[in-house]
Amino acid sequence: MPNSHLDDLILAEYASSSLGEAQSVFVASHLTLCPDCRRVNQGFEKIGGLFIHHENDSPIEDGCFYKILDNIESSRESKELKKQDDILAELKEIPKPIRDKLPESLGSIKWKKLGKNISFIELECNQPKTSMKLMKLSAGTHIPVHSHGGKEYTMVLSGGFSDQYGRYERGDVAIRDVLEIHEPVVDEDSECVCFVVTEAPLKIKGFIGFIISKILG
């Protein structure tokens, strides 16, 4: 079970669907792995349920109910679930909200290399100025000291890393705000796969950092 959890405010934003696409994928992925945060989320949904139960009535168009009945009778339910067997072994450990953002043809997924220690897969994201990535970091990798133009959301999927704020393993989340500088270091004994959402480009110190931030944006 994760030890590092989501804050109440972001869970409340997710429960009411006011988060952007990438942040929603991030929260839904943590909820997949964290029964404690799911419990809080359910509580927030119950608040929504109380409000809709006591909501004022808006007028309904004549014939609306019969249109709904027509819809029920004329359309068939779509079967949208992919067969679980189709999921590559490596991806089984990745929560479905992230998998749903991978290309349709899973066989075509290729990790892009960035030097010898870092590789990544860019995920489909329709939210302006925001990116979603899967990142794979070799054991012992040091990410250069960096801050952020916007928030950076990181969740560990396998392995672990540490920074000056704590240590993170599968399911743990680290959310860094603008100007929060940190220097993550991957555990020495295994590689680390993370899901990372960035609201704006990283700001990594030095010339090498400049090149990395241009690529990782």
Place this chain on the structure above:
Amino acid sequence: MTRVKDRNTQTALSLSSNRGSDDNALVHVQLISNIANSRDKDSFAKLFDFYGPKIKSFALKLGAEKSIADDILQETMVAIWRHAHLYNKSKGSLSTWVYTIARNKRYDILRRSNRPEPDPLDPSFQGRQATPDEEVEKLREENMLRNAINNLPVEQAKIVRMSFYEGKTHQNLSEELNLPLGTVKSRLRLAIKKIREEVQEAVDA
């Protein structure tokens, strides 16, 4: 069913209510069960009469056009019909279930993509069996939450409604209420803290 302490007091949840809404919750559970077990259209019509106008109001909250709100209403009702068998009363009231469906349909239609959600059938889903105490607590939770929200100061109840229910972003709230973003967040945090404390007190009582 626990009732709100004083019906004559204006509170966040009783203020806008124009029906004796608590008693019909039990009737609604029977109606959804009729739909699940015998595809009963009369029961569906009764649920539509209660929830349809409320779902429409909810759908209009974020400034959606009427035609879009009608789409959200129709898709929500179709999903209620199709998935009636998935409603589990031990997890919460029918209103909570209806709210989550309407919220998801609103997200899907306004953003033209499916709302990301944890899926219990996902191989990576980390389950946990609730203890018997937790199960009992879950059933009481909505009554405790109702009392906690009704006991919030007016300004906190308003911001909770706009954020938790209407789906307004913190930035929207800041602009609409003419408050700094930091004040919006601190007011929400304070409201959550009060709700949590009151629910905990009720659990301990």
